[in-house]
Amino acid sequence: MEIINFLIAFAVAFLVVSKILPRLYGVRKGEEIPPANKEIEEAKNKGDFFMIYFSTPSCGACKRMEPTINKLKKRYKVVKVDASKEKDVAKAYRVLGVPMLVLVKGDKVASSFMGIKSEKEILNKISSL
Template sequence: MSDEELESIRQQKRDELAAKIEGEASEGGKSPGVPSEPVYVNGAEAFEDTVSKYDVVLVDFYADWCGPCKMLEPTVERLAAETDAAIVKVDIDQNQQLAMQYQVRGVPTVMLFSDGQPAERLVGVRGYDDYERLIDSLLA
């Protein structure tokens, strides 16, 4: 195989990869770099890094033993896949200091952060549309 043929194949592969990445970004409606799955964080430092990294972050404070938290899980996963917000999950049993810092008194508690600062708080389970509307209002 000649050098020209190898370079042609390499360029074709680069073009295919770029098209695939572009297609995935537009297909899912996600901005590049925003995770399409919930990010589980453990510890204050990881939390602060993640919240400050993205424009809009929805934080789901949950507990494994919480029935309503389990009901909210499919909604949170869908929000991660379909919106331009980063979705962060915080287990309050593993991160009691974070729960205290953000005054989480009941679960599930969902907080929205905009530019690293708390913007909204919802306690209890809500519908997908409620969360999506809040995310969209912060992205606008």
């Protein structure tokens, strides 16, 4: 009987983690980007490809990601959002951790990343869009 209870608990936990949790984290591909700050709205209204980079000043991973973001800014429009100051924007994009990068094409989410990513990883994703 104990093994059955364990298996039921495991199955429920698996469902929660695999089905429900991903829906809570970040905006999803194909989802229309939510209204946000002025800079995001301006970039969205142009209808071009752009990126939204969420970070905080106290985030060590964000500091390591900064040189990559600065390189990307030379080629693409990147809107930086301080998630500690613009909490309403971070909440609208369901940012649960930083750094987070959202790739936007037109007014739709094309992809999103959380954590440190190399310039090559990001460029590969951009080229596949």
